[in-house]
Amino acid sequence: MFCCNWCSYAGADLAGVSRFQYPPNMRIIRVMCSGRVDPVFVMKALKEGADGVLVTGCHIGDCHYISGNEYAKERFERLHKIVIKQLGINEKRVRLEWVSASEGKRFADLITEFTNQIKELGPLKVI
Amino acid sequence: MEKIYEPELRNLLKKCYQCGRCSGVCQLSKVQKYTPSKIIQLILEGFENKVLESGELWDCLTCNQCLKDCPVKINFADIVRMARYKMRHEKNQSSDEFVAHKGIYTTISEIMSRPYINPDRNMDWIPKNCKISDKGDILYYVGCLPFFNYEFENLNSIAISTLKLIYQIEKKPIVVFKEEICCGHDIYWGQGKLKTFIKLAKKNLEKFKNAGVRTIVTACAECYRTFKIDYANIFDEFDENFEVKHIIDYIYENWKSQKIEFKNPNKSEKEIQFTYHDPCRLSRFLPENDNITNKVREIFREFKYLGYQFNEMAHNKENSLCCGVNSWMNCNEKSKALRYKRMQEAKLAGSKLITSCPKCNIHLTCLQNDFEDLASIEILDFSEFIINHVKVIRTKSKGD
Ligand code: SF4
Numbered sequence: 001m002f003c004c005n006w007c008s009y010a011g012a013d014l015a016g017v018s019r020f021q022y023p024p025n026m027r028i029i030r031v032m033c034s035g036r037v038d039p040v041f042v043m044k045a046l047k048e049g050a051d052g053v054l055v056t057g058c059h060i061g062d063c064h065y066i067s068g069n070e071y072a073k074e075r076f077e078r079l080h081k082i083v084i085k086q087l088g089i090n091e092k093r094v095r096l097e098w099v100s101a102s103e104g105k106r107f108a109d110l111i112t113e114f115t116n117q118i119k120e121l122g123p124l125k126v127i
Numbered sequence: 128m129e130k131i132y133e134p135e136l137r138n139l140l141k142k143c144y145q146c147g148r149c150s151g152v153c154q155l156s157k158v159q160k161y162t163p164s165k166i167i168q169l170i171l172e173g174f175e176n177k178v179l180e181s182g183e184l185w186d187c188l189t190c191n192q193c194l195k196d197c198p199v200k201i202n203f204a205d206i207v208r209m210a211r212y213k214m215r216h217e218k219n220q221s222s223d224e225f226v227a228h229k230g231i232y233t234t235i236s237e238i239m240s241r242p243y244i245n246p247d248r249n250m251d252w253i254p255k256n257c258k259i260s261d262k263g264d265i266l267y268y269v270g271c272l273p274f275f276n277y278e279f280e281n282l283n284s285i286a287i288s289t290l291k292l293i294y295q296i297e298k299k300p301i302v303v304f305k306e307e308i309c310c311g312h313d314i315y316w317g318q319g320k321l322k323t324f325i326k327l328a329k330k331n332l333e334k335f336k337n338a339g340v341r342t343i344v345t346a347c348a349e350c351y352r353t354f355k356i357d358y359a360n361i362f363d364e365f366d367e368n369f370e371v372k373h374i375i376d377y378i379y380e381n382w383k384s385q386k387i388e389f390k391n392p393n394k395s396e397k398e399i400q401f402t403y404h405d406p407c408r409l410s411r412f413l414p415e416n417d418n419i420t421n422k423v424r425e426i427f428r429e430f431k432y433l434g435y436q437f438n439e440m441a442h443n444k445e446n447s448l449c450c451g452v453n454s455w456m457n458c459n460e461k462s463k464a465l466r467y468k469r470m471q472e473a474k475l476a477g478s479k480l481i482t483s484c485p486k487c488n489i490h491l492t493c494l495q496n497d498f499e500d501l502a503s504i505e506i507l508d509f510s511e512f513i514i515n516h517v518k519v520i521r522t523k524s525k526g527d
Pocket residue numbers: 142143144145146147148149150163164167196197198199200201
């Protein structure tokens with residue numbers, strides 16, 4: 001999972017200090033902005049064995065760098081349509097979401113939901 | 128693995144007599160210091176480790192110009208390919224810093240090599256009047272074009288024209304795989320991931336066999352060379368079971384056996400000047416008896432009657448300049464300088480530039496964004512160029 005520094009990572013912190021429980025089987029990688037998450041990172045994560053990749057950023061309009069998240073959105077749409085889908089990988093495995101610094105609860109819920117979804121899909125290896 | 132990998136680089140180099148020609152002709156040496164003969168000498172003298180550690184073999188374009196001019200035919204590009212494997216596995220180096228587009232395309236290829244991945248390619252591009260099937264004897268191997276669409280535009284048009292050509296001539300459904308995977312070329316040459324390459328090759332072979340394919344037609348210079356030479360090298364009997372044809376070959380044969388002719392319904396008064404860029408994989412990477420370079424020129428000469436004048440660039444055939452990027456490796460200002468040179472030559476030779484490798488096409492087109500003076504050249508794939516000029520001759524005697 002990739003979190004941007006300004007909103008989502010703070011969201012994760014809030015989830016932590018508020019002691020919301022969320023599944024432990026994910027690794028957070030902090031980046032400065034969701035716009036920094038090159039789709040290549042996602043592909044590499046999948047290649048290295050991740051079963052799903054969640055990328056989060058600030059809500060549209062709130063990006064610390066003004067439009068990084070819009071840029072991310074555009075790139076992810078392309079990635080989904082052209083790469084993920086054509087590779088025959090279930091599109092649900094790669095997701096882009098917006099989580100703000102105040103949404104600790106939502107952060108935890110999102111992760112729970114995403115993890116459950118991936119669990120349902122099973123490991124990438126067996127499809 | 129033994130067939131494509133020789134652990135003792137030195138054995139392959141013993142014949143070299145240090146004439147230095149390779150360093151003289153090296154295409155990369157035109158833009159940076161690069162001396163293959165010196166590297167060879169170092170390896171022969173036992174400094175292989177030092178060479179591998181320095182990482183300078185990541186720079187080579189594997190354009191094979193040095194092989195063409197070497198009196199004892201030392202295949203430096205092959206050495207580079209094996210050295211890259213060693214650099215990766217023994218020296219723990221990674222190609223990340225050299226690979227273009229941050230390695231997204233090679234990552235995709237690698238993912239495709241996994242047994243559990245079954246691509247689900249977009250088939251929307253297939254023209255309505257072309258029938259395809261998943262079993263049959265003629266396969267059109269599209270290559271990675273649909274994935275390149277991620278960053279580049281209009282690549283489907285190559286696939287559309289090629290499929291149309293084949294379908295027009297065969298008049299029966301052509302095999303196009305929905306779950307086609309990469310041929311492995313870039314992994315093989317650029318990344319030095321030989322094991323991944325073998326995985327891809329095996330997976331491909333399986334698919335060909337299952338579909339009952341006999342003839343493989345492709346419009347990509349790299350796929351062509353990979354199937355024709357490298358697969359044939361790994362698998363015994365690949366040669367006997369499959370016939371690999373580049374679309375140039377395919378058109379040429381059909382033209383010679385008078386199944387098609389070239390026509391131009393909208394011939395213009397003024398002759399259109401055009402030129403052809405030989406991809407390295409079709410000129411320097413094939414055995415001597417493979418005449419694609421000449422065949423394509425014969426076709427182009429015929430186009431004289433269609434209102435097109437074919438001009439050679441200053442460097443052509445085996446000596447043609449490199450498009451600057453190979454296997455998605457090393458796209459940088461130096462490679463741009465090489466491309467710029469190539470485009471300058473093209474500009475002098477005509478207003479259209481034809482190539483038969485989608486990657487050359489991509490790399491040269493990309494340069495046009497940077498230089499306005501080059502933007503006027505129209506870069507086309509061979510199939511896109513001829514699609515509207517091919518007419519199938521219908522023989523009346525045949526009842527079908
Ligand atoms: S051209 Fe061939 S023989 Fe001459 S130095 Fe280079 S590799 Fe050696």
